[in-house]
Amino acid sequence: MLKSLSGRFLILTVLFVMLAEVMIFVPSVARFREDYLLSRLERAQIASLAKLADDDIDADVEEELLRNAEVYNVVLRRDEARQLVLNSPVPGEVSHTYDLRAPSPWVLMRDALARMIDPEPRIIRVFGNPVREAGLLIEVTMPTDDLRSAMFAYGWRVLWLSLAISIITSVLLFLAVRMLLVRPIKHVIGQMQSYAAAPEDARRIIEPSADITELREAEQALRSLETELTAALKQKERLAQLGGAVAKISHDLRNILTSAQLFTDRIEQSEDPAVVRLAPKLVNSITRAVNLCESTLAFGRAEEPAPRLTLVTLAELVGDVIDGERLAVGEADVSFSEDIPATLSLRADAEQLHRVLLNLVRNARQAIVATGKPGEISVAGQEDDDHWWIVVTDTGPGLPPKAQQNLFTPFQGGVTRGGAGLGLAISAELIRGHGGTLTLESTGPEGTRFRIDLPKSVVRLDDAAE
Numbered sequence: 001m002l003k004s005l006s007g008r009f010l011i012l013t014v015l016f017v018m019l020a021e022v023m024i025f026v027p028s029v030a031r032f033r034e035d036y037l038l039s040r041l042e043r044a045q046i047a048s049l050a051k052l053a054d055d056d057i058d059a060d061v062e063e064e065l066l067r068n069a070e071v072y073n074v075v076l077r078r079d080e081a082r083q084l085v086l087n088s089p090v091p092g093e094v095s096h097t098y099d100l101r102a103p104s105p106w107v108l109m110r111d112a113l114a115r116m117i118d119p120e121p122r123i124i125r126v127f128g129n130p131v132r133e134a135g136l137l138i139e140v141t142m143p144t145d146d147l148r149s150a151m152f153a154y155g156w157r158v159l160w161l162s163l164a165i166s167i168i169t170s171v172l173l174f175l176a177v178r179m180l181l182v183r184p185i186k187h188v189i190g191q192m193q194s195y196a197a198a199p200e201d202a203r204r205i206i207e208p209s210a211d212i213t214e215l216r217e218a219e220q221a222l223r224s225l226e227t228e229l230t231a232a233l234k235q236k237e238r239l240a241q242l243g244g245a246v247a248k249i250s251h252d253l254r255n256i257l258t259s260a261q262l263f264t265d266r267i268e269q270s271e272d273p274a275v276v277r278l279a280p281k282l283v284n285s286i287t288r289a290v291n292l293c294e295s296t297l298a299f300g301r302a303e304e305p306a307p308r309l310t311l312v313t314l315a316e317l318v319g320d321v322i323d324g325e326r327l328a329v330g331e332a333d334v335s336f337s338e339d340i341p342a343t344l345s346l347r348a349d350a351e352q353l354h355r356v357l358l359n360l361v362r363n364a365r366q367a368i369v370a371t372g373k374p375g376e377i378s379v380a381g382q383e384d385d386d387h388w389w390i391v392v393t394d395t396g397p398g399l400p401p402k403a404q405q406n407l408f409t410p411f412q413g414g415v416t417r418g419g420a421g422l423g424l425a426i427s428a429e430l431i432r433g434h435g436g437t438l439t440l441e442s443t444g445p446e447g448t449r450f451r452i453d454l455p456k457s458v459v460r461l462d463d464a465a466e
Helices: 005-053 059-069 105-117 145-197 213-267 273-298 314-329 350-371 401-405 423-433 458-465
Strands: 073-078 081-086 096-099 123-128 137-143 310-313 334-339 345-348 375-383 387-394 437-444 447-455
Touching: 005 059, 005 073, 005 081, 005 105, 005 123, 005 137, 005 145, 059 073, 059 081, 105 145, 137 145, 145 213, 310 314, 310 350, 314 334, 314 350, 314 375, 334 350, 345 350, 345 447, 350 375, 350 387, 350 423, 350 447, 423 437
Parallel strands: 096 123, 334 375
Antiparallel strands: 073 081, 073 137, 123 137, 310 345, 375 387, 387 447, 437 447
16 A cells, blocks of 8 residues: 555645644534523523512522523623622632633634643633623623533544545545556557567557556657667667678678788789889788788677877878879869878777778768869877877868767768768767767868877876776
């Protein structure tokens, strides 16, 4: 009962109703006591009329009148004269005097509580206004035994009535909560359990149907979450399938490249000046391809290996990238420029940074070639006290809006037609592994500008490696 929403609501309703009744109980008992005393004053006034009508009534009749009025004596004040109308022996001293002509609510509640707490029988004097202005004042002396008993009897009636009201109210609210809240919530829970059994099944995504605004908003948020989760699971499944395919392709490609590597060893022995100049670049390219295939086989999952940080001469690395891209330009009018100090060295994984720069420069080259217009690609590098930064700029047509929104999202940020949209996503992940950032600074008809920031702080590099 305590662990269910409806059970807690039932218990709290009973407690709150009882608390409200307690707050009502004290004023009610005070009003009951006032009415009780006023009724005794009224009875005493009626009894005194018989005495005033016939002054020669005998002692037995007078005693009966006082007994019916439940008082010991009656005093009337008429025309400023105070007259003892009815009188009988008082069996003790008067302990308290109460004036009911204009009492305040706080005084009535205080006196009522005091009477209920005090178990001893008392004799009290009560003042009041006569009914229908039959005089200036009426005063009676009376016992409190019957008053206290009547107050307790009234209190028990109020208590049982309050308890009955609270139980009925609680049961009605309990049923209402189960119908209006608990049942719709259980429906949502059941749908969540059904979806959890097969989250890839889009048919199990919840359809909001609640009439309650807050619950409907929760269902809409749950639908959005389930939709995104289902899409993410499908994408992960495609990535897993792609990983398996890439591993198989990398295995065969590694064998092919290994054979090509054997032929390049023979080419290096040639004495032709052109061959001597180009052979080392060909050997380096094939070596990188072999290493990449081996890395893919070793880490055939979505994660990239942690970078192996060494000091890298940036000018040599950029020169190698640009030399390879110059060969791929063909007849297109694309020029390359470098603005990197010859002595600039940075701490990075040479192979991973080469992949990032190659991806950025190749994307820029392909974008310019696709326009059929002349263009330029420039790579600049600098450093300050805290960072190394590299900027790749081109004069291409800029990125389309869809590519900008999902630039670093796998399969969604493709720029070139037919591209898988993985290059920039992988590049951003590699730079994050260095503790740095890859950002798109600007893009438009005048060109595109990417910036790589790598930290010099060892702490940040350690955090990135972890």
